Amino acid sequence: MKARYIVGIDLGTTNSAVAYVDLHDARPGSINILTFNIPQLVSQGRVAERPALPSFLYLPGEYDFQAGATSLPWDPERAYVVGSFARDHGGLVPGRLVSSGKSWLCHGGVDREAPILPWGAGDEMDKVSPITASSRYLQHIREAWDYNMPEPLETQMVVLTVPASFDEVARELTLRASKEAGLPAVTLLEEPLAAFYAWLSFNEGQWNTFLQPGDLLLVCDVGGGTTDFTLISCEGDPDIPKFERVAVGDHLLLGGDNMDLSLATLAEKAIGQELDTARWNTLYHQCRQAKAVSYTHLRAHETKANL
16 A cells, blocks of 8 residues: 555534544554644634634635735635634624535535525625535645645545435535545545444454344434434354444434524524524524533533543
């Protein structure tokens, strides 16, 4: 194998993440999976590494930022924003924010190749297609990798996860987005199967204490924007198992985004008035940020209590 790294990219509805294995350090029985911390704009003119790249694209207006505010180390002239700052600033100006790109990518009711995002935005701004939005997330990941790592991402073995419920059109569009991002050869892997393979890897020596021939295993992947179900059968004998995917659930637009919508609905009721579209979107994104902060504080308290 010519590639030095095996790289896994989770192109998520709400967050994207990257993990990799350095084959130069891999030995039989010792595979070290590392997280790639992704450099991204976290405020105007400030770049920092984060373990995930929020799947948000902000399309600035002519007078949104000062010159250089959206510059990246590898592209000083970058005219749009991807990641943490896009998500946070887009909560204040939701009409210029593209979100849930993966859900749009599999939406059969719209022209997924047409510039329709941000959805509902006026004709005065240049919109992008769901393919372009997904491509810009992957392009940012590729450029950040090439900036930090010794070998370019396009020459590595890249595995890109997709929902099991993606139809052939959505899979093909995902491949097109990766090609537009400078990743011409990626392997698509269904997200529930990736989770199952990880479980097998962690339980390689004791999997048969959990599964027996004739058992069925249900994988539930609850993400930021979608939920995916896959049913796997265990056949063969205890020494030589045979696993087969026997069913896949429908594509469900149900996940963390729905929690944000529910919080925003409750907040609107508490305000006591019906908000217009712009104010509603602002409230929605503020609820997303509040939920994330609350979750972070909860995890911190849990960690402290365990210590």
